Amino acid sequence: MTHWRKLGEHFGFPTCCIDNFVAMSNAGLMTGREMVARDPQGPWIGTGFVPCHAHLEALRGKTAADVAALISNRKHSLPFPHTDDLEVDNVMRGMAFATS
16 A cells, blocks of 8 residues: 555655554555544545544544644645645656556
């Protein structure tokens, strides 16, 4: 699941959240429906960010600005929570070339 780690780093997500997402994905424990069920009112819903348990608890009742404050070293050209699908495709394509 190197691609999830690389994308998380590209978006500047906290390392603990990336590690948790990768571990849960590798174990087959994380689906989109389960992520939303963790906190259906979470300000990160629809952003691509999936908080680890500690950040999930810390962000309950918070705003998108609070989530954005966690994002650091973002390489993506647009500020959180915005994404550019073409840029994401290019990042993924670059990873494919790097592993070939």
